[in-house]
Amino acid sequence: MPESTPTHVSDEVLERFRKITSATAYSAVWRLAPPEGQEWFASANYQLCLMRGVKAYTPGRTLVGRAQTLRFVPARPDLLARTRKGANSPEYLAMAKCGPNDVLVVEAHTFDEYACILGNMKTRQLWHNKAQGLVTDGAIRDLKMIVDDYELAIFAKNRSPAGNLPFLESFEEGRVVNVGGVLVIPGDVIVADDDGVVVVPADRAEEVVDWIEEQEEAEEFVIGLIDGERVPPGKYYPITEETKERFRRHKEEQAEQEKNAKETGE
Amino acid sequence: MPESTPTHVSDEVLERFRKITSATAYSAVWRLAPPEGQEWFASANYQLCLMRGVKAYTPGRTLVGRAQTLRFVPARPDLLARTRKGANSPEYLAMAKCGPNDVLVVEAHTFDEYACILGNMKTRQLWHNKAQGLVTDGAIRDLKMIVDDYELAIFAKNRSPAGNLPFLESFEEGRVVNVGGVLVIPGDVIVADDDGVVVVPADRAEEVVDWIEEQEEAEEFVIGLIDGERVPPGKYYPITEETKERFRRHKEEQAEQEKNAKETGE
Amino acid sequence: MPESTPTHVSDEVLERFRKITSATAYSAVWRLAPPEGQEWFASANYQLCLMRGVKAYTPGRTLVGRAQTLRFVPARPDLLARTRKGANSPEYLAMAKCGPNDVLVVEAHTFDEYACILGNMKTRQLWHNKAQGLVTDGAIRDLKMIVDDYELAIFAKNRSPAGNLPFLESFEEGRVVNVGGVLVIPGDVIVADDDGVVVVPADRAEEVVDWIEEQEEAEEFVIGLIDGERVPPGKYYPITEETKERFRRHKEEQAEQEKNAKETGE
Amino acid sequence: MPESTPTHVSDEVLERFRKITSATAYSAVWRLAPPEGQEWFASANYQLCLMRGVKAYTPGRTLVGRAQTLRFVPARPDLLARTRKGANSPEYLAMAKCGPNDVLVVEAHTFDEYACILGNMKTRQLWHNKAQGLVTDGAIRDLKMIVDDYELAIFAKNRSPAGNLPFLESFEEGRVVNVGGVLVIPGDVIVADDDGVVVVPADRAEEVVDWIEEQEEAEEFVIGLIDGERVPPGKYYPITEETKERFRRHKEEQAEQEKNAKETGE
Amino acid sequence: MPESTPTHVSDEVLERFRKITSATAYSAVWRLAPPEGQEWFASANYQLCLMRGVKAYTPGRTLVGRAQTLRFVPARPDLLARTRKGANSPEYLAMAKCGPNDVLVVEAHTFDEYACILGNMKTRQLWHNKAQGLVTDGAIRDLKMIVDDYELAIFAKNRSPAGNLPFLESFEEGRVVNVGGVLVIPGDVIVADDDGVVVVPADRAEEVVDWIEEQEEAEEFVIGLIDGERVPPGKYYPITEETKERFRRHKEEQAEQEKNAKETGE
């Protein structure tokens, strides 16, 4: 059973996601139609896409990238005997996969909101590799150094001076994780800003960003109507299919006019 | 049964509230004597005046204004069939009442702290109307845009990229609401800053601000004594009735001296 | 805008609900198809039907009945001056509507989980009227007496020795309430047992109980298959449309055989 | 990397665990000396052995058995396409491994404490296999039927009428899980009663039960001293090494006397 | 500064408290008039009398007695070097003071709701001394044994298999404690039942029980009126001063009639 998604989201698609907000990404994923053949089945939706208990620790920064996953579990001597392998321990293998368009996504899953997963020593590898940032439901240590020196975007549950031991230990990487109540499959797209962290399934990413780009233009169009008529936004919002059609016609007309103007201008 | 309070708090009184802190407003409301005829009855107090779980999302901003109320309830198709009326939906009717000295106060009352009541599209109406701001026990979406573009002061439970549906829907406006464990009757005065959000009953607002203005002057006087004598503040604080009398005499003497100086000066 | 639902759920339908569990009621409401004309709209579902933070205080008791609603808000002297009317106060008007097939459903909506809405003195009216029981997100006082003497089924947030004042006061009855994060419209059907409290919209109640009765028979049929073949339940569960068809054929055959047996027997 | 522990705890050792309490098991695991070669390393302990947020739903029942593990993750259509295999879905494979001395240990790891992992239909397989019981940090549905009909001991986070979809789906079995903040490796010993759920690492299980049996005898001896002298328990408790030696001598003397008595008697 | 209250509550007064509920005790303490000379001072009340987060672990049992206090703090080696004195450690000195009309009241004050203060070994001293029971905001270990063998009434935050070390250590006894957010001065009266735990200040105990006894008779009288007239309880409840006067006259008349009947009868 292959656990990384077969769809590789291209850097071009990621670039398009960089222009949007987590709020728009949420709406787009939330409304995704179920895949063919799973239409009327209770579970055929993508609505659990917003991480809970994870917030921005680098306010003002947007984070977009492909997820590389890492899972911590509670530490125990017999477990450590298996997983501790110096530079080949799971956390380093995971960070080794994080290049300039990647985000390390870490399941800490701990009752102790002060138990940290990583500090400035270990995350140095993310800086070496020019990764985008880090998303976790655990705590982060030495946060000031990580932010000041490594310029990573950080979304976490908490910050704290505590270490990972004896509470937590990295266990496996490159498999599905549950972070903040959201499933993350390696390769999924992370879209995060001060409003929150949204996960976009890799195999629907392009469809999602297509919808978003049109929706954002339509919202701009509608804002023009609202401001022009000085009416309550409820007249045109939420955007009905009818209003969207009106927007599409308007866009076509504009394109036509621009084309004519250009031709005339020549 | 009229639900908006019969007392209209004037813009002049609001102006006086703009100079004080939520802490002083709290003390003043908390100590309000019961109305005549309800003296010795367990409930005859105003002590539930501080909202819980609502905090400043525009740090450094003070918010003072008359409350215009809106109540959300969990959404259900048969409910939406009644309440969804485009520009006449309850949220737009409520925002239509919000002028330059008003605050939209919204009961979300939801278990899901990520369910938003409003985002940048809908709150555009508050900006059109030059309202002071928004207070809610729900979450707000697109917060960056709302703060940057609309200059509203925002006090909320949370921020999040999620929408209101399918969780919440606006239900009624202009009636009493329970926000953060505090009763708000339309027309009440909201006094909020980084310390918190306090509700001042409209029919006691003038009495409250009178007490505050004298109390603040008395505190300045007492600070003078404490600093002058270099003593523990406990010598003069909390301010006893005796110290307050001393302050009043001091103030009269000062006024007298100023008057004399003026007469002499002429 | 009429707030009680136009559909009156008959005593016969309630009787059918008495034989089922809250788990089956949950599944049935959760899967309700959206009403015609609202098919592809994010909010067109009934999934918020399970109360949170409300649990059984009369373990072993099932509670089924029509909801009569009551809403508390934080107390304030000027509010009490309007609402306190002795025997005509909102709580008594609400209890007056509760007959033998009714359930009092009370929104307390309080930050203080020890503030009670009612105790043995007030709930005596429910006993007079032979009501089924009481569901609330607030606390109940004198619980032992209420359970021992009045034989009401009680589902609540907490029990406590505190009173309602100065925290809470009954404010209105017969309108929609939000209890445990679920919308309740007067007349809706409450189905509660030790697993939890589920709200069935009145205008879908008959459709819901129809589905449940067939589903429960189908589950019995499937259990027969699983036990007979000694296989993992996953072979036949969740019940696919195909298995359900098999069940229906089986049921028809059985009916046929019984009919024949009867004719032959005569 | 083999994930089930190489040590198989025998039925005889389990039988010895059945006579003790979770409190004694906790003390014994908590004080386990680190394995050789890991003595002075911060993590070399076994102290995270008590599950948090998991409580007895079959009060009065003790549960002892070998752990068979199962892990749920948040559901998503592309995940279900991989994991849903009818009778070969992960939950059925896990239950298939549960014989008369086994306990199904399930990681739900969900923000929604009302999302259930299993109900009466699926757990029927545990009853077929005569398993000991079920431990989970998720909720259980149809609890009454499970307890009444299947006689399983149940330790869970909650009970609820909700299903697992669209919130959770079983993902993998037979690998390490994190339940209630405790690492469970397949084959570990579960010792649970009304006080709580304790996990005993399989490779230390025999050593643990040896220590417990002596400790319990020593406590009985010390209780005799305390009652005999009518002194504060602090005189002999906590049991010092010195008192334990006194107990051992006493035990030897008793054995000696019994032996002599027997010889004399013959 | 003497810390135990100068008022010794007699066994006779305790006997009177044994007949009432925690709900009535709460109402009586809550409404206590401020002491003379502190009438109009914000703090002059006794309203923080109900313990939060402390519940009955011996359901059905009422607990009434004088408080003997004990305070735990987080453990540290240099602290233990001072406080650990075998039979003279603070917990044993506190239990030594607990006779047949006493209750051990213990402040645990811990973030870890699984850290226990005491188990069956130490509480044996309470059984030796025939104490009434134990109230704590910490957890209790070996609860089954304590309840079954020692017949103590137990009110606690939690139960757990964990010990007190390395989390907590008893520190001092016989001084004021804060348990469940309520101040307890040694000698105060504890009134606890399934509804909750209420603290009655020793120097007001007699006044409190006097008020309660009359209030309970008045409630019985009012119930008679409500049942007789078959009216909503709101007609006579809450009991106004006027209704209480009517009750007092009724009681006097009854006494008169009984006296006459007796004289006539002779």
Next chain:
Amino acid sequence: MPESTPTHVSDEVLERFRKITSATAYSAVWRLAPPEGQEWFASANYQLCLMRGVKAYTPGRTLVGRAQTLRFVPARPDLLARTRKGANSPEYLAMAKCGPNDVLVVEAHTFDEYACILGNMKTRQLWHNKAQGLVTDGAIRDLKMIVDDYELAIFAKNRSPAGNLPFLESFEEGRVVNVGGVLVIPGDVIVADDDGVVVVPADRAEEVVDWIEEQEEAEEFVIGLIDGERVPPGKYYPITEETKERFRRHKEEQAEQEKNAKETGE
């Protein structure tokens, strides 16, 4: 029993602590070896050294100083009659002890996270005395003024406009307190920054700072290796005893070279 620690931490040692982070302080205290004679006893550790629920309210500020302690308890009229002594009330006696290298450490221990311990009037005394700052598990009022005017570093549970009465009252100073789940003995060293608040036992403070200074140099050395070889940090981190020896040799060699260079240079 003397409650302030016999060890006075010198200003020189405090100066050395000013250069480190709370994360390093945590690691150093956490790994402290038990005192002689308590080696193998469950409680012989210092691991509860990180305050929970206490966070920085003056972000960017580091706070280092000796703890002066103060304890609040729930208010009650009979308690206030004993403790309220104007300038000699416990809070003023505690602040009187706070000089330029001291930190006021306050146990609030309240269920109401909005009840404040102090505001701008009372903390004026800390400003008079040039104290370093304030650490508390309670809330602070008038925070803006305290931070702007008094330049204190503040670590607290919350901020709020509420006062201390009728919830809390200062009770005693100069004795051990439990703040955020950590024992603080007067004289202990507080090391706090944006990551959190750590308590260093006074009698181990010098040993702790010695270890830290070497550890920080060793980490710099290891960072050099990691960056130089461009390897995963796991190759050299966590720092083994072997790597530390290598660092020490390197340091000696460097010192040697510098000495030689100096001699040669001359």
